[in-house]
Amino acid sequence: MVIKQVKHWIKHRANASAWKAMQEWAEARGARFEQMEEGEGFEIEEPGNAVGRLLIEWGPAQRSYVEGAELRLRWELGLNADLQMMVMERELCDRLESSVFEAYTDTLQTRIDTDTPEEMRWLVMFAKLDQWKSKLARSRFTACAMSKEVAGAWIEGPLSEALALASQDLVPAGRPLVMLTQRGNLYLRLALSEPSLEALQGVVKLAEIAAKQAKQVHQVLGEAGVWPASAAAIWPASSQMQEEP
Structure with missing residues (x-):
């Protein structure tokens, strides 16, 4: 557990240094800059x-x-x-269109699955x-x-x-x-x-x-x-x- 915490701390410190310019830019705009959990990314809210x-x-x-x-x-x-x-x-666009038609076209009827992301459905609709x-x-x-x-x-x-x-x-x-x-x-x-x-x-x-x-x-x-x-x-x-x- 201690080793994991140390690695987590080191990663956050490294990210803080690498992302310093972006944090300063965000704060200058009156925004909040925060690292995501586990240091896998960051979030800026303005x-x-x-x-x-x-x-x-x-x-x-x-x-x-x-x-x-x-x-x-x-x-x-x-x-x-x-x-x-x-x-x-x-x-x-070309790649997703090909995927949509390949996955959802059968004979003469095209069926759009509602689980498909909007951006893929919109290409057809x-x-x-x-x-x-x-x-x-x-x-x-x-x-x-x-x-x-x-x-x-x-x-x-x-x-x-x-x-x-x-x-x-x-x-x-x-x-x-x-x-x-x-x-x-x-x-x-x-x-x-x-x-x-x-x-x-x-x-x-x-x-x-x-x-x-x-x-x-x-x-x-x-x-x-x-x-x-x-x-x-x-x-x-x-x-x-x-x-x-």
């Missing part, structure tokens, strides 16, 4: 964030499609629960965006929602540009990234074997842009009273973004 309560975790992956560790984020935005939109790294402002972002990510128009309204502008920028370093090809809105919140998970302040800041910046854009979509749909079936009428397809030349 209840006073102007966009909404923010929770960040780094630790063992909670999805089978992510190997090793991941960075997870939940941003409480107070969105309508019916606002369901998603962005996914394209190689991961939701409309995918086919026009992006950034060709680079389109080549590296897939976006879907209750309609193409809703997905486009979320991706258009700053988020498309932010995804294109993230594809250069934060989300290289083949690194699993999923970002989605559901239950009123924005969720993000990124495969990340070792945490760093640079990666943490990059993820928060990307998520903040996505969160603000999601709030705009929520506001427009709410004012129009079109949750969710007739949302496409608010953004006619002809008025959606045009790709870069």
Whole structure:
């Protein structure tokens, strides 16, 4: 027991040193930084964030499609629960789509198991965006929602540009990234074997842009009273973004 306690103490001390920069960054934002039990990761809670309560975790992956560790984020935005939109790294999307159809397609009927994670079911159920402002972002990510128009309204502008920028370093090809809105919140998970302040800041910046854009979509749909079936009428397809030349 004593040896175990000593090892636990040594691990926490080592983590405290390795994660010092991230702890200082969090505390400077008025957030709480805490190591997870057994020193397998950390948690940052920022209840006073102007966009909404923010929770960040780094630790063992909670999805089978992510190997090793991941960075997870939940941003409480107070969105309508019916606002369901998603962005996914394209190689991961192709892999999960293949898995879903292979596992749940029999003869002429496609059956979606409710135990399957939302992000996998949505790839089959939701409309995918086919026009992006950034060709680079389109080549590296897939976006879907209750309609193409809703997905486009979320991706258009700053988020498309932010995804294109993230594809250069934060989300290289083949690194699993999923970002989605559901239950009123924005969720993000990124495969990340070792945490760093640079990666943490990059993820928060990307998520903040996505969160603000999601709030705009929520506001427009709410004012129009079109949750969710007739949302496409608010953004006619002809008025959606045009790709870069």
